[in-house]
Amino acid sequence: MKLNLDQMTKRYGDHVVLDAIDLHLSDIRSLVLIGPSGGGKTTMLRILAGLEQPEEGRVRVNDHDLRCSEAELLAYRRRIGMVYQAYNLFPHLNALENIMLPLVQVQGIEKHQAKEEALALLERFNLAEHAFKKPVALSGGQQQRIAICRAVAIKPEVLFFDEPTSALDPEYTSEVLDLIEELREEDMELILVTHEMGFAHKASDYVLFISDGGIVVQGTPAEVFEKTTNPRVQRFFNKVLKYN
Amino acid sequence: MKKPKQVTDLFIATPGTSIARHIRLINVLILAGLLALLFGFGFSRLSYEFRWEAIWRYRNSMFNGFLMTISISLAALVTSVLLGIFFALARRSRIILLNYFSHVYIEIIRGTPLLVQILIFYYVIANAAGLNNRYVAGVVIMSIFASAYIAEIIRAGIESVGTTQRETARSIGLTKRQTYRHIIFPQVITGVLPPLAGQFASLIKDSSLLSIIAIKEFTMAAREVNANTFSTLESYIPLAIGYLMLTVPISYLMKRLERRFYYET
DSSP states (O other): OOOEEEEEEEEEEEEEEEEEEEEEEEOOEEEEEEOOTTSSSSHHHHHHTTSSSSEEEEEEEEEESSOOOOOHHHHHHHTTTOOOOOOOOOOTTTHHHHHHIIIIIISSSHHHHHHHHHHHHHHHHTTTTGOOOOOGSOOHHHHHHHHHHHHHHHEHHHHHESSSSTSSOOOHHHHHHHHHHHHHHTTTOOOEEESOOHHHHHHHHHEEEEETTTEEEEEEEEEIIIOOHHHHHHHHHHHHHEEE | OOOOOOGGGGGGGGGSSSSHHHHHHHHHHHHHHHHHHHHHHHHHHHOOOOOOHHHHTTHHHHHHHHHHHHHHHHHHHHHHHHHHHHHHHTOOOOOOHHHHHHHHHHHHHHOOOOOHHHHHHHIOOOOOOTTOOOOHHHHHHHHHHHEEEEEEEEHHHHHSSSSSHHHHHHHHHHEEEEEHIIIIIHHHHHHHHHHHHHHHHHHHHHHHGGGGGTTSSSSHHHHHHHHOOOOOHHHHHHHHHHHHHHHHHHHHHHHHHHHHHHHHH
């Protein structure tokens, strides 16, 4: 994917969340955003996913200019996939219907074909036995894997993850991360906000450390995780890795 | 471990366990006995002589009133649900005038007695509009009255579908209309069915007030019988039983819906 951000600024009222961000990346397949809570990484992800617009500057993802009308933004959102922290399956629909809904209603695929595709996807990720269960009958990890299936089903240009394991019990974290890793190996393009540093290190080919509304450090995982001398970043790593 | 049998076990339920059938039966019988005593005592002091044969002659007019009450309540239920949906959506509308109108409407209807609404609507509004059909007037009044409550029920239902789901719908690329159609309404419907059933029971009882504008519904029929026979209790006791025959099944249905909904979420 290609990302081009010029002087991008996002505010909520008087509070500046992202301050004049410049970023130019190309040929990235897996971008990971890390940093302290409240630092702006989730807002950054939401802007890149077309869920919010910055007040100033330019944002381009691949060929899409994201400073545009709501209708164009809607069209953009229909081409990307988004996975939230958790609980983002629709509770009144079973797993299969959750995956079929965007296929049928948004992508305009015939119902029987959407069903086939959704079942194939569930089969592939070992979730076939849960196809007809409502979210309430599924574990957090299963719910999240089905949410990922829903995002993948539309064959998105880019797949976004907003802390996909933060709301899960630790025992379910690895099954979700395994699935994301599998998608990455299949050349799915990913942008991921995560607190799982080990996973971020292993699964990214570019890392942004975002804090206090700006990109503090950026580079390959090796550069950011091993070689950085930035005291702000080192302090963060010391804290989050203390008990690892 | 089984506790030793005690007399109190017959009357005090243990939390977390269901009450055994024979204990239930004993308590129901005792309660029925107490009520019978109470009423028996009341009536004996009244030294009232029941003359059921006097009202038996009016059974057809009572039955027609009963049907009229059902008919008005059902018709009002349908229109008040439609009106209620409209006001619930208007209440959330970004069009300020619509929003305010809905707000004022709900506050006024919920804040004033039905009796006053019936009189004002019938003698002022219906009269000015040339609406002479009492049945239609009755349905309209009850619809207006119930719709304010139903609007609030539906609004609460819409708001119970959380922001995360709206957000997810947005990220999937659903339009606002599609979000309502596929995400919000299906959940609102299951969620509002129990309170809606309760509202229907109220509607049935509240429609008794329509008798003041001489609509020949159930209560009006009982009042007429009473006026003709001076058999007050013989007219009103069947009336109470008739209303219970309608409201008890509804409240039973409501409990079942609640339970079903509870297990689903």
